[in-house]
Amino acid sequence: MKDLSVLIVGGGAGLGALLARMAVENGASKLGIIDINQEAAEAALEPARTKGLPTAAARCDIQVGPQCHAAFDAVAAELGRVDTLINCAAIYPRRPLLEITDAEWDASNGINIKGTYHMMVAAVRHMQDQAPKGEVRGRIVNLTSVDAFKAHPQNAHYAATKAAVVSLTRSFAHHVAKDGILVNSVAPAGMATERAKALGFLEELAKASPLGRGAKPTEIAEWVLMAGSEKNTYMTGENIIVSGGYIYA
Numbered sequence: 479m480k481d482l483s484v485l486i487v488g489g490g491a492g493l494g495a496l497l498a499r500m501a502v503e504n505g506a507s508k509l510g511i512i513d514i515n516q517e518a519a520e521a522a523l524e525p526a527r528t529k530g531l532p533t534a535a536a537r538c539d540i541q542v543g544p545q546c547h548a549a550f551d552a553v554a555a556e557l558g559r560v561d562t563l564i565n566c567a568a569i570y571p572r573r574p575l576l577e578i579t580d581a582e583w584d585a586s587n588g589i590n591i592k593g594t595y596h597m598m599v600a601a602v603r604h605m606q607d608q609a610p611k612g613e614v615r616g617r618i619v620n621l622t623s624v625d626a627f628k629a630h631p632q633n634a635h636y637a638a639t640k641a642a643v644v645s646l647t648r649s650f651a652h653h654v655a656k657d658g659i660l661v662n663s664v665a666p667a668g669m670a671t672e673r674a675k676a677l678g679f680l681e682e683l684a685k686a687s688p689l690g691r692g693a694k695p696t697e698i699a700e701w702v703l704m705a706g707s708e709k710n711t712y713m714t715g716e717n718i719i720v721s722g723g724y725i726y727a
């Protein structure tokens with residue numbers, strides 16, 4: 479992430495907070511975090527602040543388009559530039575397939591699909607106006623899930639939202655390729671973030687994994703950073719599946 483200004487949506491906890499720390503360790507020059515939990519966002523900026531880097535945080539419920547644009551624009555104005563946007567915010571509740579309510583659909587669609595969409599729109603508008611570094615004007619990395627490609631009756635609404643994000647990733651990648659903006663997604667299998675541990679499904683996923691274990695969040699973060707880093711100059715519209723072989727199980 480050398481000399482890149484990185485903005486992480488959903489960076490207040492879990493993989494997003496880890497990405498914030500690893501981005502700084504990997505040379506990011508500026509760090510922004512947007513999250514519904516402002517206190518958590520501020521806390522996740524600590525590694526960057528300790529290093530003396532410029533930082534910015536904004537609170538936002540990404541289900542609401544105008545909030546997304548206001549938060550993105552505020553952070554971008556403070557940092558001056560956003561080279562890499564990472565969309566990490568999502569919810570992943572479980573519900574038996576035949577019992578998903580309208581409210582549950584609306585929440586999952588609103589956060590996982592619509593929130594990711596609004597943040598990509600805000601980022602694209604910003605990136606289209608900034609000078610390229612080399613041949614790349616900006617990079618977007620969305621978190622999807624291996625569930626998008628598997629039968630997942632335990633959380634079919636979640637799996638469907640992540641399949642939608644794979645699709646959105648392709649459409650955006652195609653639309654902004656001419657601008658030198660690279661848009662990709664990373665699809666993990668179960669990984670041991672605090673939220674995933676609390677929900678209690680990791681053991682079941684580890685048993686189903688050919689490797690016999692879930693991922694450490696760092697093992698997923700490395701691929702997210704790769705897709706969002708200066709090392710990626712040619713990959714766009716791709717979905718990188720990092721599932722320990724679960725995709726084929």
Ligand SMILES: NC(=O)c1ccc[n+]([C@@H]2O[C@H](COP(=O)([O-])OP(=O)(O)OC[C@H]3O[C@@H](n4cnc5c(N)ncnc54)[C@H](O)[C@@H]3O)[C@@H](O)[C@H]2O)c1
Nearest residue numbers: 488490491492493514539540567568621668669671673674
């Ligand atoms: N943990 C897993 O097993 C796993 C597996 C596959 C994919 N993923 C994906 O990886 C990403 C990160 O997962 P995690 O386990 O770190 O999640 P997490 O719940 O630990 O963190 C999600 C963050 O998003 C924020 N957020 C939630 N709703 C929001 C909203 N409406 N507006 C703004 N911010 C909001 C939360 O405050 C939190 O900081 C998600 O996209 C998830 O779907 C996770």
